[in-house]
Amino acid sequence: MTRMFIRADKSVLQEAITPTLCAVAGKSTTAALECLMLHATEEGILEITGYDLNKGVKTRLPVLVLEAGGVLVNGSQLNAFIRSLPDGEVSIATDERLVTTISCKKSKFELHGISVDSFPTLPELNGEKRFELEQGLLKKMCQQVIFSVAQISTKPHLTGVLFEIKENNCRLVSCDGYRLSIRNEAISLMTGEEMSFIVPGKTIGELIKLLDESEEKVNVELTRKYIIFSFKEMIFFSRLIEDTYTVYQKSIPSEYRIQAKVELSEAMSSVERASLVIDEKTKSPLKCTLSHDGYMINCVTANGRVDEEFSIEFQGDDAIEIGFNYRFLLDAFRGAGMSGDNEVMLQLNSPTLPMIIRPVDHDEYLYLVLPIRL
Amino acid sequence: MTRMFIRADKSVLQEAITPTLCAVAGKSTTAALECLMLHATEEGILEITGYDLNKGVKTRLPVLVLEAGGVLVNGSQLNAFIRSLPDGEVSIATDERLVTTISCKKSKFELHGISVDSFPTLPELNGEKRFELEQGLLKKMCQQVIFSVAQISTKPHLTGVLFEIKENNCRLVSCDGYRLSIRNEAISLMTGEEMSFIVPGKTIGELIKLLDESEEKVNVELTRKYIIFSFKEMIFFSRLIEDTYTVYQKSIPSEYRIQAKVELSEAMSSVERASLVIDEKTKSPLKCTLSHDGYMINCVTANGRVDEEFSIEFQGDDAIEIGFNYRFLLDAFRGAGMSGDNEVMLQLNSPTLPMIIRPVDHDEYLYLVLPIRL
Numbered sequence: 145m146t147r148m149f150i151r152a153d154k155s156v157l158q159e160a161i162t163p164t165l166c167a168v169a170g171k172s173t174t175a176a177l178e179c180l181m182l183h184a185t186e187e188g189i190l191e192i193t194g195y196d197l198n199k200g201v202k203t204r205l206p207v208l209v210l211e212a213g214g215v216l217v218n219g220s221q222l223n224a225f226i227r228s229l230p231d232g233e234v235s236i237a238t239d240e241r242l243v244t245t246i247s248c249k250k251s252k253f254e255l256h257g258i259s260v261d262s263f264p265t266l267p268e269l270n271g272e273k274r275f276e277l278e279q280g281l282l283k284k285m286c287q288q289v290i291f292s293v294a295q296i297s298t299k300p301h302l303t304g305v306l307f308e309i310k311e312n313n314c315r316l317v318s319c320d321g322y323r324l325s326i327r328n329e330a331i332s333l334m335t336g337e338e339m340s341f342i343v344p345g346k347t348i349g350e351l352i353k354l355l356d357e358s359e360e361k362v363n364v365e366l367t368r369k370y371i372i373f374s375f376k377e378m379i380f381f382s383r384l385i386e387d388t389y390t391v392y393q394k395s396i397p398s399e400y401r402i403q404a405k406v407e408l409s410e411a412m413s414s415v416e417r418a419s420l421v422i423d424e425k426t427k428s429p430l431k432c433t434l435s436h437d438g439y440m441i442n443c444v445t446a447n448g449r450v451d452e453e454f455s456i457e458f459q460g461d462d463a464i465e466i467g468f469n470y471r472f473l474l475d476a477f478r479g480a481g482m483s484g485d486n487e488v489m490l491q492l493n494s495p496t497l498p499m500i501i502r503p504v505d506h507d508e509y510l511y512l513v514l515p516i517r518l
Numbered sequence: 519m520t521r522m523f524i525r526a527d528k529s530v531l532q533e534a535i536t537p538t539l540c541a542v543a544g545k546s547t548t549a550a551l552e553c554l555m556l557h558a559t560e561e562g563i564l565e566i567t568g569y570d571l572n573k574g575v576k577t578r579l580p581v582l583v584l585e586a587g588g589v590l591v592n593g594s595q596l597n598a599f600i601r602s603l604p605d606g607e608v609s610i611a612t613d614e615r616l617v618t619t620i621s622c623k624k625s626k627f628e629l630h631g632i633s634v635d636s637f638p639t640l641p642e643l644n645g646e647k648r649f650e651l652e653q654g655l656l657k658k659m660c661q662q663v664i665f666s667v668a669q670i671s672t673k674p675h676l677t678g679v680l681f682e683i684k685e686n687n688c689r690l691v692s693c694d695g696y697r698l699s700i701r702n703e704a705i706s707l708m709t710g711e712e713m714s715f716i717v718p719g720k721t722i723g724e725l726i727k728l729l730d731e732s733e734e735k736v737n738v739e740l741t742r743k744y745i746i747f748s749f750k751e752m753i754f755f756s757r758l759i760e761d762t763y764t765v766y767q768k769s770i771p772s773e774y775r776i777q778a779k780v781e782l783s784e785a786m787s788s789v790e791r792a793s794l795v796i797d798e799k800t801k802s803p804l805k806c807t808l809s810h811d812g813y814m815i816n817c818v819t820a821n822g823r824v825d826e827e828f829s830i831e832f833q834g835d836d837a838i839e840i841g842f843n844y845r846f847l848l849d850a851f852r853g854a855g856m857s858g859d860n861e862v863m864l865q866l867n868s869p870t871l872p873m874i875i876r877p878v879d880h881d882e883y884l885y886l887v888l889p890i891r892l
Contacts, residue, residue, distance in 0.1 A: 221794070221821065228791045251791055255822035417602045417625055420595070447595065448629035 146259065148213030148238040150184045152205070154248060157234055158226050160192050160203040161219075163378055166350045167194035167201045168219035176262040179216035182236065183260070184209045194219060197264055199347050199382040201354070211237075215257040217244050225253045269372050269379060271365030274334050275309060279362050279375055281329065283355035285316050286348050288327045288482050288509060291475040293345035294320035301387040304342040307371075309333065317392060318345070323472050324392055324512040325479060342389060343371055347382035354380055396500065396512060400491040402460035404434050405504060408486055412477045414441055414452040419470040421447040429516040430470050434490070435463030456490075466495045467518040476501045476511040483508060520633065522587030522612040524558045526579065528622060531608055532600050534566050534577040535593075537752055540724045541568035541575045542593035550636040553590035556610065557634070558583045568593060569638055573721050573756040575728070576643075585611075589631040591618050599627045643746050643753060645739030648708050649683060653736050653749055655703065657729035659690050660722050662701045662856050662883060665849040667719035668694035675761040678716040681745075683707065691766060692719070697846050698766055698886040699853060716763060717745055721756035728754055770874065770886060774865040776834035778808050779878060782860055786851045788815055788826040793844040795821040803890040804844050808864070809837030840869045841892040850875045850885040857882060 161180065169177035181193040190207040194200060215238040226234065229248040238244045242257035277285075286305070294302040297320070306317040309331070316327045351373060355362070362375040372381040415430065418441045422428050426445065433440040434456065441452040480488045480501060491500040495518070501511040535554065543551035555567040564581040568574060589612040600608065603622040612618045616631035651659075660679070668676040671694070680691040683705070690701045725747060729736070736749040746755040789804065792815045796802050800819065807814040808830065815826040854862045854875060865874040869892070875885040 224794050225791075228787075228794060230787070250827040251788070252825040253791075253794070253822060254824075255795075413602075413604070414625070417599075417627075420598050420602060420627070421629075448627060450628075451626040453624040 146213055146215070146238065146240055146242060147211050148182065148184050148215055149211035149235070150190055150207045150209050150237075151233055151235045152190065152207040154226065154229050154231055154234045156205060157207075158223075160190070160205045160377070161223050161226060163354050163380075164192050164194040164201045164203055165219055165223055166353065167196050167199050169196040175218075176216055176258055176264070178218055178220070179258060179263070180219040180222055181214060181216050181260055181263050183214040184212050186212045193263075193266070195264055195266060197383075198344070199350060199380070200266065201381075202266075202269075202379045204377050213238065214260040215242060215244055216260055216263055217255060217257050221255055222246075225255070267370045267381065267383075268367055269365075269370075269381060271367045271370070271372055272335075273337050273339050273366040275314070275331055275339075275364050276334065276361045277314065277329070277331060277364065278359045279355045280357040280359060282362050283352055283357065284482055285314075285327045285329060286352050286355075288479040289316045289318040289325040290345065290348050290352065291479065292320050292323045292325045292511075293318045293348070295345075297321070299387070299390075300385050301342050301389045304344050304385040304387075305348050306340070306342050306389045308340050310338040310340075317389070319390075319392055322469070322514050323476065324395065324510075325476075326392075326510045328508055339366060340389075341366060341371065342385040342387060343382060344385055347371075351380060354378065395498070396510065397491075397493055397497065400493055400500070402434065402458075402464050402492045404439065404459070404490045404492075405457035405487055406439065406490055407454070407456075408477055408481050408488055410454045411439070412474060412481070414439075414454055415470050415473050415477070418443050418450045418452050419474075421445045421450050422470060423447060427469060429467035429518060430473070431465065431467055431518055433463060433465050434458060434492070437463075464492055464495060465518065466492065466499065467516040468499075468513060469516055472513045476513055479511060480509065520587055520589070520612065520614055520616060521585050522556065522558050522589055523585035523609070524564055524581045524583050524611075525607055525609045526564065526581035528600065528603050528605055528608045530579060531581075532597075534564070534579045534751070535597050535600060537728050537754075538566050538568040538575045538577055539593055539597055540727065541570050541573050543570040549592075550590055550632055550638070552592055552594070553632060553637070554593040554596055555588060555590050555634055555637050557588040558586050560586045567637075567640070569640060571638055571757075572718070573724065573754070574640065575755075576640075576753045578751050587612065588634040589616060589618055590634055590637055591629060591631050595629055596620075599629070641744045641755065642741055643739075643744075643755060645741045645744070645746055646709075647711050647713055647740040649688070649705055649713075649738050650708065650735045651688065651703070651705060651738065652733045653729045654731040654733060656736050657726055657731065658856055659688075659701045659703060660726050660729075662853040663690045663692040663699040664719065664722050664726065665853065666694050666697045666699045666885075667692045667722070669719075671695070673761070673764075674759050675716050675763045678718045678759040678761075679722050680714070680716050680763045682714050684712040684714075691763070693764075693766055696843070696888050697850065698769065699850075700766075700884045702882055713740060714763075715740060715745065716759040716761060717756060718759055721745075725754060728752065769872070770884070771865075771867060771871065774867055774874070776808065776832075776838050776866045778813065778833070778864045779831035779861055780813065780864055781828070781830075782851055782855050782862055784828045785813070786848060786855070788813075788828055789844050789847050789851070792817050792824045792826050793848075795819045795824050796844060797821060801843060803841035803892060804847070805839065805841055805892055807837060807839045808832060808866070811837075838866055838869060839892065840866065840873065841890040842873070842887060843890055846887045850887055853885060854883065
């Protein structure tokens with residue numbers, strides 16, 4: 145199946161190519177990994193697939209198939225060519241020597257294709273276990289935990305997001321060793337089974353970009369080594385991290401000496417301002433003082449000095465002085481704000497124990513941040 | 519004059535600081551060059567000045583001066599602090615130890631100031647010769663010639679834009695050795711004198727950013743070593759390039775064997791598409807064929823092959839085949855389009871001689887591009 149000849153509208157083609165690009169490898173020693181697989185079927189469908197051995201995206205669109213067949217073409221080149229064309233009908237034709245001609249009106253591109261035999265074998269895309277979530281909701285849940293995924297770690301599980309599904313609850317957990325994010329959501333399970341698996345942080349990052357804010361359902365399926373998300377006219381799949389997630393529950397205290405209700409936007413802009421004197425290299429901690437008088441943030445570095453103050457609802461016997469990495473605070477506040485909360489509860493025990501940030505009235509999410517010694 | 523104390527609205531302060539930042543040096547061994555000079559006068563004016571020894575910007579704004587004085591503060595820090603503050607009245611106070619406190623509501627920044635004595639001496643900002651141009655017009659004229667200023671050259675004059683003012687005409691010229699841009703505009707001279715001077719390309723780049731599209735006049739003054747642009751509440755000045763501009767007129771042919779009228783948007787998108795197979799490293803030329811049959815662009819590289827075609831109004835005996843760097847063509851077409859022309863005239867003599875691009879009906883501008891051997 146070498147020769148191929150299709151016709152389709154430029155904008156429709158472009159829309160189908162864009163999401164597949166996230167699964168095209170950058171510079172690779174294997175040219176096929178830099179390619180998209182185009183596969184035109186007798187049934188009048190063009191399948192476009194990108195797969196970098198870790199994650200893949202497949203889109204399908206109805207086109208005019210004059211000759212069914214398939215070819216691999218460089219993904220970024222194909223995208224640049226299609227994007228640059230004038231609006232109108234585009235034809236893509238591959239001859240027996242794999243020379244692929246893309247033309248529209250009086251513009252014509254020729255590029256060298258590769259045989260589809262060189263493309264890596266795709267995994268099985270039908271899982272046994274499955275569940276559903278709304279696109280917009282899944283996107284938000286992922287955004288609320290992705291920041292605390294470890295970028296690099298000797299413990300592979302920390303570079304991923306744990307999905308724990310049981311008793312009609314879907315829980316996402318991430319932890320980079322300094323902070324922990326937990327996001328819960330009630331779901332109705334299709335198969336009633338419990339599931340627990342770890343999705344690479346990079347996959348979650350790409351998934352966030354592919355999902356929109358709609359209420360349309362995403363079908364999530366699970367095989368032994370892969371997770372498959374199906375939505376719109378798209379299948380997004382990724383290898384799982386084969387590791388065991390650490391028991392994280394015991395790091396969350398059950399009692400707190402101090403509680404403070406904080407207005408989110410005020411807290412965030414104070415931390416942002418205070419961060420202006422911090423040098424990214426030295427990473428000086430912000431000194432936070434919580435008391436009946438309010439929340440004070442102070443920071444003194446070689447660059448200067450900042451003092452910030454805002455009022456809080458404080459519960460506790462005496463004031464606490466605790467140091468934090470400002471980025472960790474901002475990330476947690478932003479994550480909390482994403483659920484629409486304007487206020488959060490801060491819960492603390494001592495300057496050497498973690499602080500918990502959670503909603504005032506519900507337990508949809510929880511963030512835990514380790515302090516820095518002042 | 520060390521101590522200083524002023525109050526002003528945050529957004530007004532921010533607006534006065536922003537334009538001065540372009541004249542603050544980046545990392546410098548002289549801390550004062552990374553600073554802005556704040557100078558509050560008894561008359562209730564705050565002057566903010568940036569000067570990196572080559573170019574400078576001074577803005578003036580009325581503020582509440584509680585104590586007249588001056589201080590140097592790090593420009594990017596000051597900007598970041600002011601920008602981050604909540605809306606409202608900001609106070610800036612410098613004490614005798616030069617500690618400068620910026621405060622607004624419950625936010626307070628302290629940073630270390632430097633004595634104004636460390637600031638470089640500003641040049642004389644009153645020129646003898648002067649002329650006026652509308653802001654929007656001057657901006658467009660600069661944009662139409664800046665692309666052909668040499669980035670680096672052993673000939674200092676090529677790194678600048680020549681201003682030639684005589685007989686009520688203002689001409690801007692730039693040339694990087696491969697192409698030449700000329701832009702003419704009728705003006706009424708204040709002093710009737712002829713002027714000729716070279717402004718550094720980097721200065722012109724900053725000037726473009728500072729100018730808006732309005733019809734408000736810019737007052738341009740000239741001293742022996744400096745050019746001074748005054749507009750809005752701002753003075754922008756720059757050192758001139760002390761060199762002699764090469765005689766450029768003789769490189770423009772007076773007769774042409776071939777002429778072709780070209781639709782600009784069509785030509786530009788064809789060149790843009792054709793450039794997609796060009797590797798930035800090898801810089802393969804675009805083969806352009808002009809004939810009674812139309813304008814054809816072909817390019818074959820290791821990345822693939824492109825063929826483009828569009829119709830033109832051709833005058834000449836026989837076809838011509840000529841090679842160009844695609845960037846030079848695009849720059850010239852874009853520059854021409856800026857004057858609102860939809861069509862331009864291409865004028866050629868041979869595949870080894872320059873091509874001229876100019877408006878169909880007037881001589882407001884002219885671009886000359888050298889070909890590349892195919």
